[in-house]
Amino acid sequence: MTAVEKKRKITYCQAPHSPRVKKGNKVVVSKALVKQGVTNLTPKIHVKRGDIVMLMSGSKQVGRGKTGKVLSVLASKGKVVVEGINVVSKATRARTAMAKGGLIKREAPIFASRVMLFCTQCKNPTRIQHKMLDNGKKVRVCKKCGEAFSS
DSSP: OOHHHHHOEEEEESSOOOOEEEGGGEEEEETTTSOTTOSOOSOOOSOOTTOEEEEOSSOTTTTTTOEEEEEEEETTTTEEEETTSSEEEEEEOOOSSSSOOEEEEEEOOEEGGGEEEEETTTTEEEOEEEEEOTTSOEEEEETTTOOBOOO
């Protein structure tokens, strides 16, 4: 631990946001994303890129109850980008004479705590369990039906 890290004061808050450095070398961290007292302030994400997930909370407009594939994981922010969920429109201007301007629809990141892994075998959102195979490989398993998730 460096001298700079020792001087920092870590303050924990309820709101789920990524770590921010405030005035006076204070770091504001969310209790929802990291455990209190840890030195590594990057949140642990329970899903990986390529997983099928279901959005459990949020408005119907965002896509609560919909399933989609995880396109990318932003671990430092504690967010994931899911295909077809939280689609936003972005206005773009035509930069050249050939390029067209207009509205571009794309997926925006959402907090990883709002999604749950979706088991295709039992057709339900589920938590995961870790099991060791005979060959020594660690796999993620559905808690409800015991089906292994492909990684």
